[in-house]
Amino acid sequence: MGDTRAKKRFRSQEWFDNPNNPGMTALYVERYQNQGFTQGELQGDRPVIGIAQTGSDLAPCNKIHIFLMDRIKAGIRDAGGIPMEFPVHPIQETGKRPTAALDRNLSYLGLVEVLHGYPIDGVVLTTGCDKTTPAMLMGAATVDIPAIALNGGPMLDGWWKGKRAGSGTIIWESRRLLAEGEIDYDEFMSRVCASAPSLGHCNTMGTASTMNAMAEALGMTLTGSSAIPAPFRERMNMAYETGKRIVGMVLEDLKPSDIMTREAFENAIRVNSAIGGSTNAPPHLQAVARHIGVALDVTDWQTVGYDVPLLVNMQPAGTYLGESFFRAGGVPAVMGEMRKAGLLHEGAVTASGKTVAEALEGWESRDPDVIRTVADPMRPHAGFKVLSGNLFDSALMKTSVISEDFRARYLSEPGREGVYEARAVVFEGPEDYHDRINDPALGIDDRTILFIRGVGCVGYPGSAEVVNMQPPDAVLKQGIHHLPTVGDGRQSGTSESPSILNASPEAVVGGGLAHLKTGDTVRLDLNASRMDALVDPAEWQARIDAWTPPEIRSQTPWQEIYRRHVGQLADGGCLELATAYQKVRRDLPRD
Ligand code: FES
Numbered sequence: 001m002g003d004t005r006a007k008k009r010f011r012s013q014e015w016f017d018n019p020n021n022p023g024m025t026a027l028y029v030e031r032y033q034n035q036g037f038t039q040g041e042l043q044g045d046r047p048v049i050g051i052a053q054t055g056s057d058l059a060p061c062n063k064i065h066i067f068l069m070d071r072i073k074a075g076i077r078d079a080g081g082i083p084m085e086f087p088v089h090p091i092q093e094t095g096k097r098p099t100a101a102l103d104r105n106l107s108y109l110g111l112v113e114v115l116h117g118y119p120i121d122g123v124v125l126t127t128g129c130d131k132t133t134p135a136m137l138m139g140a141a142t143v144d145i146p147a148i149a150l151n152g153g154p155m156l157d158g159w160w161k162g163k164r165a166g167s168g169t170i171i172w173e174s175r176r177l178l179a180e181g182e183i184d185y186d187e188f189m190s191r192v193c194a195s196a197p198s199l200g201h202c203n204t205m206g207t208a209s210t211m212n213a214m215a216e217a218l219g220m221t222l223t224g225s226s227a228i229p230a231p232f233r234e235r236m237n238m239a240y241e242t243g244k245r246i247v248g249m250v251l252e253d254l255k256p257s258d259i260m261t262r263e264a265f266e267n268a269i270r271v272n273s274a275i276g277g278s279t280n281a282p283p284h285l286q287a288v289a290r291h292i293g294v295a296l297d298v299t300d301w302q303t304v305g306y307d308v309p310l311l312v313n314m315q316p317a318g319t320y321l322g323e324s325f326f327r328a329g330g331v332p333a334v335m336g337e338m339r340k341a342g343l344l345h346e347g348a349v350t351a352s353g354k355t356v357a358e359a360l361e362g363w364e365s366r367d368p369d370v371i372r373t374v375a376d377p378m379r380p381h382a383g384f385k386v387l388s389g390n391l392f393d394s395a396l397m398k399t400s401v402i403s404e405d406f407r408a409r410y411l412s413e414p415g416r417e418g419v420y421e422a423r424a425v426v427f428e429g430p431e432d433y434h435d436r437i438n439d440p441a442l443g444i445d446d447r448t449i450l451f452i453r454g455v456g457c458v459g460y461p462g463s464a465e466v467v468n469m470q471p472p473d474a475v476l477k478q479g480i481h482h483l484p485t486v487g488d489g490r491q492s493g494t495s496e497s498p499s500i501l502n503a504s505p506e507a508v509v510g511g512g513l514a515h516l517k518t519g520d521t522v523r524l525d526l527n528a529s530r531m532d533a534l535v536d537p538a539e540w541q542a543r544i545d546a547w548t549p550p551e552i553r554s555q556t557p558w559q560e561i562y563r564r565h566v567g568q569l570a571d572g573g574c575l576e577l578a579t580a581y582q583k584v585r586r587d588l589p590r591d
């Protein structure tokens, strides 16, 4: 190690030890040594390791990273690096209006500027809450300096009256019980708070656990990193090891583009099916792929991922929560089982420097009730269907959460299994839904398909998690918990609703959903992966010709900038202009 270090000239030395510009070198050194770093440290043969801090009082899902910081820094120091922590724009899923999704790209932009413009040789990306993980991976992808992700980990399991109370999932259940008059508001509040017993992110296989599993499946973490609950000793150990490892990655010049290859993305898509992962994973992985320059298409989620079985028995698709998942082995145990069945590209390189095959050596399920084998799965096909038709070019359906009751009610007409036709009721965003869902004039019954539009990236803005619309109270009281729902927004990864989501292009940019009217008949055909409005083509064309874009009013400058430059969910909801910047350096100086 000493030899490699002696010979290597680090990126940070262009700031702290630049013979071409001694004046600026002095200025850079002067202001960094004032916090106690010695000149020798800054100008020596040590890499500077940035630590992207996503935790704060405003971002409780990631706040554990504030307490992990001394372990991360200790690891970096022990391996010979100089740690420098810096803040990133907070993205708290349950704090930010109108939606945290709006800020994924803002946080990404901020990270790109820091990694590009400061003396940083490698970076530890602290991750946790839903959008923090893709934002950090996207930024590292664009700048392409050595980077490793460290999840803060899920909260401890929540419990309510002797039963597991999972993040988010308990909200959907409890709001139903409230609507049915089974519980009062005080109990509603107590149930929901019981699901959050400690620091950490959602303890279900919602978007946070999913995206951290994706980071691990992509190879961007150390093996076994993502599932460790936030308060556990192993989480602190992992913080230390991650800090140590990033220094090695800098010395080896192991970059995100070496790790996040097409094979790595295919591994991640398959792991997402096996864990029963969130429908938010496709747009996030798509965004990471575009920023690293890997060709990925939304249809890959069906072709690569649909046939993979569901192995993980965790809410919302199953029973358990994060603690059990960790004890059963977490992501490497799932991948170990998949590997035995030949479901992974084993040659992909991981942050450890090992291939997937080497990293997974000896890993398998430690509890077959929580992590099943491929031969005995929870369900045989756990991936997403990618639908198209005259209402959208693409939309996703998570088939692993279709309940037996839902399948029997809507998808099992004899001779037409998987095909369902019904009357559409259309809402213009969540406010309209809340105002009118219980209006008897809409005639909503168990044979209705609910649509919501105007909630995509441009429309909302940021794309809202509102497609899992609860049926009207009268339908709920008949014991029907889910109607088919469709929309150009997203839904929470903690929801067990089999909605049709992420419809692209969205209505406000003229996607087919814009032309649907309440009362139209719509056909879902899962066998053909299609959904169409059964409207006479001449009438449909007349609606298209008569359509004018709705007026859009932004509340902040960022909302306006975002709306001008954002693409569709099917393409990752990226700032389109940003995808042209790859392996950024474009030859840095201007010092
Ligand atoms: Fe932050 Fe679920 S709300 S992880």
Ligand code: MG
Residues within 6 Å of the ligand: 093, 130, 207, 465, 491, 492, 493
């Ligand atoms: Mg969410």
